[in-house]
Amino acid sequence: MKKLLFIPALLVSSSVLLFTSCGNTSTNPSMKLPVQNSSDSTTKNEAREDDKKATATSSSSLSQADAKTKTTQNLQAAFKGETTASAKYAAYSKKAEQEGFHQIALLFKAASTAENIHANNHKAVLQEMGAAAASVIPEFTVKSTKENLEDAIAGETYEATIMYPDFLNTANIAGEQLALISLNYAYKTEKKHRVMYETALTALQNNTLQSLPTVFYVCPTCGNTYETKAPARCGISMTFSEKFITINSL
Numbered sequence: 001m002k003k004l005l006f007i008p009a010l011l012v013s014s015s016v017l018l019f020t021s022c023g024n025t026s027t028n029p030s031m032k033l034p035v036q037n038s039s040d041s042t043t044k045n046e047a048r049e050d051d052k053k054a055t056a057t058s059s060s061s062l063s064q065a066d067a068k069t070k071t072t073q074n075l076q077a078a079f080k081g082e083t084t085a086s087a088k089y090a091a092y093s094k095k096a097e098q099e100g101f102h103q104i105a106l107l108f109k110a111a112s113t114a115e116n117i118h119a120n121n122h123k124a125v126l127q128e129m130g131a132a133a134a135s136v137i138p139e140f141t142v143k144s145t146k147e148n149l150e151d152a153i154a155g156e157t158y159e160a161t162i163m164y165p166d167f168l169n170t171a172n173i174a175g176e177q178l179a180l181i182s183l184n185y186a187y188k189t190e191k192k193h194r195v196m197y198e199t200a201l202t203a204l205q206n207n208t209l210q211s212l213p214t215v216f217y218v219c220p221t222c223g224n225t226y227e228t229k230a231p232a233r234c235g236i237s238m239t240f241s242e243k244f245i246t247i248n249s250l
């Protein structure tokens with residue numbers, strides 16, 4: 001089911017992806033800039049977001065064949081990371097609720113839902129590339145909610161600033177369009193998660209938890225996560241908000 005949702009959306013958003021994330025379109029020189037159909041300002045802003053081009057250079061000297069092999073390995077690593085993050089955040093959600101931090105528990109649940117979507121997308125791409133996703137046994141430690149938030153911020157920061165930019169660079173060299181889309185979905189979402197976790201940690205430290213959102217919306221196509229209010233269509237995958245997953249209870 002996940003795959004059925006994912007693949008059509010890839011076709012819709014592939015031009016947005018290559019324009020916004022992977023500035024280097026050398027693998028598809030005929031690619032045109034996307035036509036923006038939506039009048040929704042949130043969608044426009046996100047689609048036009050000036051993401052910095054991946055800065056990692058470790059993959060820049062790879063041949064296309066080596067980049068393809070490396071992309072398969074990267075997708076396996078990303079699948080493992082997303083699967084672990086989903087399980088970890090679900091556990092962190094329970095811990096937050098136990099400690100009386102309901103809004104933070106909702107945030108962890110929303111992020112857990114998003115990470116599961118990323119894992120399923122990566123798995124679908126691996127299958128399209130003729131590889132099976134290796135089974136994963138999530139390993140993590142649940143600590144206090146403050147420590148769990150710090151851990152989540154560190155994880156999201158790594159993924160958003162190092163891991164996914166590097167993986168996107170390699171997939172771009174490989175010309176693996178589906179991998180680019182799946183990786184970009186996660187990359188863009190992790191950047192938002194990082195900010196949400198930072199805001200939650202600040203609220204926890206300042207005892208202003210009441211200011212945190214009490215409802216989240218998760219796009220089932222790309223995992224994009226919205227607080228409080230969602231636009232008519234997802235700002236990353238253009239999915240209609242009617243399909244969004246609402247997280248307002250545990």
Ligand SMILES: [Fe+2]
Pocket residue numbers: 082085114115118186189190223
């Ligand atoms: Fe993720």
Ligand SMILES: [Fe+2]
Pocket residue numbers: 111114115156189190193
């Ligand atoms: Fe995330």
